[in-house]
Amino acid sequence: MNLYEELTEYGHKDIYPYHMPGHKRKEQSFLPKKTALIDLTEVQGTDNLHAPTGILKDAQEYCAEVTGADHSYFLINGSTAGVISAIFAAVSEGGKLIIVRNAHKSAYHGMALRNAIPAYIYPETEKKWGFCKAVTPDEIGKAMEENPDAEAVFIVSPTYEGCLCKVEEIAKIAHLRGIPLIVDEAHGAHLPYLGGKYSACRAGADIVIQSTHKTLPAPTQTALLHVNGSLIKKDRIERYLRVFQSSSPSYPLMAGIDGAVRLMAARGGELLETLENNYAGLVSKINNELKYISAYPFCKGINDAGKLLLSASDGNNIFMTGTELSEILRNEYGAETEMSSERSVLAMFTVSDDWEAYKRLFDALTKIDETLRKKAENGCTGTVITEYDDIPRPKIALPPGSAWKTESEEIPVEESVGRISEEIVGLYPPGTPLLAMGEIIEREHVELIKRYIGEKLEVSGIKDGMISVLKGEGLSKPI
């Protein structure tokens, strides 16, 4: 029996709940019957996520078995809780962490809470599409040489756009110096079911965090954390998972994690093969049959089948922004996408998409391509694509934790050159910060922020043209 079935069986027992939750397992107009029935709490027979000995222990052990982990933990506060807990378990108070700049904001939050000192690696920018590429083993090696006092390495693989890191090589580099590798595999919860060493667990990572809701058919806010090897103390991870997660974890969420894992264990290979075929077929059709719409090429092992990056471009010129393309897809073709940026739109496919979904998107793109063709025939040449620069690397005045302990004020972005940012500023998603907490704002950051605002992109950390900066004289010197 899977967890959902076990909970449903419990729910149907003639045991009356003189305990929480307050709905007493009764359907509400805003809480469907089947969900209410399994929305239980820690009573005899339902186990306890924070000290499992029964059905939750079994479910987590099964998950570890099929993902190749030593220990797996169900997360009901998203990868957010996993990332922060991982940083707390791997880095001591005030310790140094080698971390990719394209880390999720939860990693920045974790560093701030832990008062950690970040040593950032800025992976290269893809020159034409403008996204952050996967960090390389060479970049990791260099950072480790420059930071012999680092206590752990933190990478993101796959990236938001689906680029895969060479995790096995990177793990070896970290382990040569005896420090753990944390892999934020939020976008790769499906990787263990591809076989081989695609997944970070099987490639030797010490802590792996996966968002089950992103690429598996599990409910939003669910995730997994896996621990491998002996560099990470199991009881430390368990302590921080207790700290950063509700003491009343949701059983429907846990049942969703277990269900998705079991589905993939049973049929993942076949489902992922279909996904890859459909996805590769779509990419190929777009690039072969459409002229004014391009898809970022798929190359197995280098990037992930599922993340489809689109651009209204013929390869040389661009005919509309990503935001404009996504608006047309939404408003005219009922296709909501994951993210849009200056040049591109990201669409996501998972094992839950059938061929109709691919076809629907291709048909929409075909029609948009046709419109663009007509425009081109009428003399619209678009804009020549220039290469993206690497994103500007701000100087650090204070580590994130110290920045959050300093008084701040809000000022107009234009007046902020030379001041220190209090919060993360950047496009979210994907979220590579232009500025993180405690970093010195330079002219080029202000120019970029203004450009993004002009292009109607959502810049996190900016509200009505205002930015939070630290108060105090003499702070704005790099450390």
Add this chain to the structure above:
Amino acid sequence: MNLYEELTEYGHKDIYPYHMPGHKRKEQSFLPKKTALIDLTEVQGTDNLHAPTGILKDAQEYCAEVTGADHSYFLINGSTAGVISAIFAAVSEGGKLIIVRNAHKSAYHGMALRNAIPAYIYPETEKKWGFCKAVTPDEIGKAMEENPDAEAVFIVSPTYEGCLCKVEEIAKIAHLRGIPLIVDEAHGAHLPYLGGKYSACRAGADIVIQSTHKTLPAPTQTALLHVNGSLIKKDRIERYLRVFQSSSPSYPLMAGIDGAVRLMAARGGELLETLENNYAGLVSKINNELKYISAYPFCKGINDAGKLLLSASDGNNIFMTGTELSEILRNEYGAETEMSSERSVLAMFTVSDDWEAYKRLFDALTKIDETLRKKAENGCTGTVITEYDDIPRPKIALPPGSAWKTESEEIPVEESVGRISEEIVGLYPPGTPLLAMGEIIEREHVELIKRYIGEKLEVSGIKDGMISVLKGEGLSKPI
């Protein structure tokens, strides 16, 4: 339209999700159809919990209006996230917090992360039943005199057993010195709908945290945080709620909060009146009609209708432990209760219980009473009830945050006298710690732990008779 309806409407639109979550709103064997349909993410029309401008902003503003708060926030990581965020917003790094000892473990975790210095208030123990009573305004006043450097006051009301504090008086005392009052009202999410000043929001508290899943018909893991007045900076609370909660919050959970709030706003008065009548009736019948079973008396305004504390006792002698009573209720009568302790069992009633639930419990208790009567006739006299002592107050060697930064080891409980506890040790629930992190273990603590283990009670922080203590010489001096 409530949030559930708005999300359902969105779910039925012909907009295909080329985005997360991975189930693409499709029913799974482990994810019911109606829940999958509204398990959305942040796209156009569904708003964003961490920067709300649309339907979530409206829902939270409606909640603030009906609960009498200045600002309300939906919590999807339980009261846990709210309590920690409140401590971060109200207390500076390393600052002092006046806090009741019967605070939830999340408050201890929050103090550890914030490196806060606790000034504990030990509320009196109810001598006969053994639970922790509500903290009094006098106790707060005394603590404030002794700790003029405290930055905030943290109380729990209602307590786990339903005792209500005089929040209005306590708020006035805190405000006289210009510091904020945080009320962990996890067990009182229904109080705003009783009218008057029963709820901490209307009694002047600065931050109020409520578990909607405990006393309202909302799903497990849902809660609310309310902010009032100007002592707490709104943007600080919002920052920490972003930090301690998933960046992919669950829409079904949010819909559950909104639905419960709207239900109570519409019908709360009537539903709570029925609850109180049924509850008071049951308490009265138990105390009048049963001889060997007692219920803690209900006194409106002093304790809360809903928490039913039972004891297998005639008032002088006790005939079985709470654990034994709860086991009989579970195994013989299909009645699962919230908690059992040495002397008592706690059963919980909410607005979702109908009269049948009260009757079922009363019938079970009547039969148990009859069994006990027969035993008494056969000469079983039970055990004379002695008065509980106040719980021993450990000396603090290190603040919680420092304890967590010190190396530790596991040793047998019997050998731990004079050492410093690394974790919280106590009965959970309710959870008043016998020892918190960084406290010196004395002989009487060890004796109590051994007594609890002997009575088969669950002692958190103890595993197979082992306790985690700090390493290092010379630490065991009180600060």
